[in-house]
Amino acid sequence: MEDKQFDVLYKQSQDVGKNDSDYIGKFNFLKQASKYRPQADEAKPLARHIGKVYFIFKLELIYTAALVLGMMQNIEKAVVIEEVIFSFGGITALVLIFASLSLVYVARQHDNLILGVVACLFLCMVIATELFTVIFLMDNSDIIFECLILTITVFGVSAIYGLVTKRDITGWGPALFTALISSIVALVLNLFFQNSLVQNVIMFADIIIFTLYTMYDNQMLKFNFLSKYRDDIPDTNTSWWLLALDGSIDLYADFINLFLDILSLFGSSDDD
Known part of the structure; x- marks a missing residue:
């Protein structure tokens, strides 16, 4: 049917x-x-696009890991960078992240790959600083490694489901965004109460949210590709790379948030 x-x-x-x-x-x-499966002549271009997205995604993770390791080797300078980026109660970091994502959007509008890459690298630097802060405060490398393996597993299973399922989940976006905003509000409110149980519940809810986001974003890779492929508008090679970059940033955000939430949940459990 x-x-x-x-x-x-x-x-x-x-x-x-x-x-x-x-x-x-x-x-x-x-x-x-575009919500339906690709035709035979679209399958190979779609597969190449998804491969391109995951290639960029891997480079983003490698670059982020390299930055974190570099910070661990030079803690004094890293602390200074962290204090600057997360000044004013973290508002500076949020502004920098928003600015980076905005530049990626501008890059797509103007078909400017260099601007998109620079914005992506800057975003990774901000995220790497946050990861450094979280990892630096934890003294148990075993838990960090276990959380990383768990994150890779959850992300991998969710990504595969999003790519292969025949179920249309492209309508999940608004509900997931609402759930994410609710989670952030709950997290902010809990700062005043400092309830560890509530904190763990929020982290667990976040893990579910970003697991579903991973499924959604992977299906949106296909949806966005097919929409662009079928629009009869001439596309440059740069525009396809920018579409892949945009998709990779969504996956990058899903993976990093999953890792941070899992790390926070199991890290707090270990402290208890």
Whole structure:
């Protein structure tokens, strides 16, 4: 049934807009059609795109790990950097992260790969500083390693599900964003109460949220690729790399947040 529905939508998307320039109508057809599996001639380009996304994602993780290791080798300078980035109660870090993501968006709008890469590298530097702070405060390397393995496992299983499932989960976005905002608000409120049980519940909820986000973002890799591939608008090679970069940042955010939440949950349990 899904294949037939896809074929109907795909044929309709090719007809709408040819004679009456109804581009909005065509966009809506494409948006709906893109939720379904790729056709035979689209499978290989899609696979290459996903491979490109994960290649960039791995480079981001390697770069972040290298920065953290470098900070561990020069703790005095790292502490100074951490104090600057997380000044004003962490507001500076949030501004820097928002600025980096905004630059990635601008880079996509202007087809500027260099700007996108610079913004990504800067984002990784901010995240690496946060990781350094968390890891530096923990004196148990075994727990850090175990949490990393658990993060890789959870992320890997969730990513595979998002990529292979035939279920449409592209509508999860608003609900996940609402859940994430609620979690952040609860975390801020708990700063006034300092309740360890509530803290652990929030961390566990965060793990579930980012597990679902990992599934969602991986399916969105396919959705965004197919939307761009089928829009009949000439695309530059740079624009495809920027789309891959954008997707890799989503995966990077999922992985890092999963790791931090798992580390916080098991780290606090170990302290108890």
